[in-house]
Amino acid sequence: MTTLAAARDPKRERLQHAFALLVPAVLFGFLVTSQWQGQQERSQIAVRYNAPLTDAAFALQKEQNDLKAQLQDLRAQLDQIQANAATQGGAASELQTRIADLRAQAGLTAMAGDGVVVQLDDSHTATAGAANLDQAICHSTDLTDILNTAWRGGAQAIAVNAQRVVSTTSVYCVGSTIMVNGTLMSPPFNIAVIGPQNTILGGFDDPNQLKDIKTRRDVQGLGFRVTRATAVNVPAYDGALTVRVAVPQ
Amino acid sequence: MRSNAGGIAATAIALFLGILVVTQFRSQDVYSRSLQLETPASLTTLIANLSDRNNSLRDEIFDLRLRVTAARDSVTSGKGSLNESQHEIDQLKIFTAQSAARGPGITVKIDGTFDDRAMSDLTNELRNAGAEAISVNDARVGPRSWYASGPEKTIILDGRQLNGPWTVKAIGATEVIYVAITRTGGIQGQFALIYPRTRFTVAKESVLELVAVTARR
Numbered sequence: 026m027t028t029l030a031a032a033r034d035p036k037r038e039r040l041q042h043a044f045a046l047l048v049p050a051v052l053f054g055f056l057v058t059s060q061w062q063g064q065q066e067r068s069q070i071a072v073r074y075n076a077p078l079t080d081a082a083f084a085l086q087k088e089q090n091d092l093k094a095q096l097q098d099l100r101a102q103l104d105q106i107q108a109n110a111a112t113q114g115g116a117a118s119e120l121q122t123r124i125a126d127l128r129a130q131a132g133l134t135a136m137a138g139d140g141v142v143v144q145l146d147d148s149h150t151a152t153a154g155a156a157n158l159d160q161a162i163c164h165s166t167d168l169t170d171i172l173n174t175a176w177r178g179g180a181q182a183i184a185v186n187a188q189r190v191v192s193t194t195s196v197y198c199v200g201s202t203i204m205v206n207g208t209l210m211s212p213p214f215n216i217a218v219i220g221p222q223n224t225i226l227g228g229f230d231d232p233n234q235l236k237d238i239k240t241r242r243d244v245q246g247l248g249f250r251v252t253r254a255t256a257v258n259v260p261a262y263d264g265a266l267t268v269r270v271a272v273p274q
Numbered sequence: 275m276r277s278n279a280g281g282i283a284a285t286a287i288a289l290f291l292g293i294l295v296v297t298q299f300r301s302q303d304v305y306s307r308s309l310q311l312e313t314p315a316s317l318t319t320l321i322a323n324l325s326d327r328n329n330s331l332r333d334e335i336f337d338l339r340l341r342v343t344a345a346r347d348s349v350t351s352g353k354g355s356l357n358e359s360q361h362e363i364d365q366l367k368i369f370t371a372q373s374a375a376r377g378p379g380i381t382v383k384i385d386g387t388f389d390d391r392a393m394s395d396l397t398n399e400l401r402n403a404g405a406e407a408i409s410v411n412d413a414r415v416g417p418r419s420w421y422a423s424g425p426e427k428t429i430i431l432d433g434r435q436l437n438g439p440w441t442v443k444a445i446g447a448t449e450v451i452y453v454a455i456t457r458t459g460g461i462q463g464q465f466a467l468i469y470p471r472t473r474f475t476v477a478k479e480s481v482l483e484l485v486a487v488t489a490r491r
Binding site for chain 2: 081083107116120130191192195264269271
């Protein structure tokens with residue numbers, strides 16, 4: 026009797042309900058507060074520094090695209106003037122042939138042909154703050170290693186995400202952002218390679234080459250795939266030639 | 275009634291709690307690359323790099339406008355465009371490393387342990403700093419150059435074995451390249467940490483002479 030009376034005691038029941046709600050309510054409040062505070066801290070920093078800096082970077086990238094378009098237009102105009110002069114034959118015609126050959130070697134003309142396509146991507150299981158994050162994501166040195174392997178295999182032309190690789194090309198990394206030819210890029214990277222397929226594939230398949238990338242692919246899930254491809258398109262280089270202080274001897 | 279109301283309230287809170295936990299977990303868990311997530315210091319460096327590139331493009335556009343006008347005038351006056359064509363050939367021969375090159379720049383002397391991947395990184399850094407022509411131990415680095423490790427800690431450049439100590443020459447804007455290589459946290463500092471017993475000497479040069487690239491393979 027005493028036990029039953031205690032179990033049905035309305036005061037005790039209310040207390041039990043209150044406790045049942047108290048724990049999730051406290052957790053709920055804690056999570057809402059922490060998320061709100063975190064959001065506020067991030068946005069304060071972002072508003073003060075990152076937002077205007079990011080806007081500036083995007084504006085400069087857009088300006089670069091416009092400048093490259095102007096440069097292409099001027100190169101085409103000059104080419105047309107020289108081509109017209111070359112129709113008269115003689116020395117002008119010979120020089121024009123030489124220019125066309127050098128432009129092709131410099132990467133100033135688009136190319137198409139058989140080759141391979143290499144895909145490099147961050148691991149899709151990469152977790153922020155993880156101890157091995159560095160191993161699971163793409164670095165600029167991965168790209169330079171891949172370019173080196175392709176040239177070693179006899180590549181004739183290469184482009185990274187449609188940026189032609191030429192004698193002055195650099196792969197530059199700041200934070201987690203990568204630039205090729207001064208153009209902002211992010212993964213996945215598609216590296217289009219024109220050249221002898223078997224030799225190039227042989228280089229990529231060689232276990233002694235790109236050991237680090239292959240280990241990270243197998244262990245950390247880094248995206249790295251090389252495929253044989255036909256009719257690979259490599260665009261022309263659209264940047265500056267930057268020959269300013271060097272003179273021919 | 276009270277029991278039902280309490281149950282509904284507990285369920286609603288539990289549901290919100292679940293959503294919040296999952297949201298917070300996912301937002302912290304997924305690694306993402308975004309310019310917005312870069313630090314202000316990284317963004318400033320990126321902006322400086324983009325500005326430099328854009329300035330180079332502006333300079334080249336300015337030069338090219340002059341050359342287009344000069345070529346057009348020359349053709350109109352019946353002189354043809356031979357001068358302009360020769361100018362372009364000279365420029366392209368430097369760019370493709372097919373002619374020997376002369377100009378100011380820097381030398382990097384590397385005495386001690388070093389390897390092909392580090393040499394590739396140094397070449398990349400010099401190119402990023404605006405080097406117009408590069409050579410290693412008097413072998414010119416070309417547009418399709420590649421490095422590999424050779425026997426007895428040597429470095430292979432385009433199939434040619436280069437023994438240490440290595441001298442890397444780079445023609446370009448001397449101050450810009452020198453600062454890019456020697457700045458705090460720059461590649462020279464990184465090499466000094468990775469190869470503590472290797473001596474790296476970077477020097478400015480008023481005149482460097484680089485040979486043309488040799489035939490491939």
